[in-house]
Amino acid sequence: SRGVTAAEQAAYLVRTFAMLKARYPYVQKTYWYKDASRHGEDPHQAGYGLLRTDLSPRPAYSALRSLLVL
Numbered sequence: 657s658r659g660v661t662a663a664e665q666a667a668y669l670v671r672t673f674a675m676l677k678a679r680y681p682y683v684q685k686t687y688w689y690k691d692a693s694r695h696g697e698d699p700h701q702a703g704y705g706l707l708r709t710d711l712s713p714r715p716a717y718s719a720l721r722s723l724l725v726l
Contacts, residue, residue, distance in 0.1 A: 659703050666715035673723055688720075 660668070669688075676683050693702035693709045702709065706717040713721075 659700055662703070662715045665703070666719035669716045670719050670723055673720075 659665075673686070676686060688706060689704045691705060692707035692711060693705035695709055706714055706720065708714055
């Protein structure tokens, strides 16, 4: 019930990278909060992962991959 949907997370990730490129071109590294969800963690915290608990990609992972391949 808290946070955003997986699709919204993916859109925010892409927007963040676009903003960084446009406003802060000197930024060379960006870090995401976490790479994957963990078994037994709070569902809200699990939502930050780029990968689900079973390591399948979330929409944010796919969006990031598409963005970085360009």
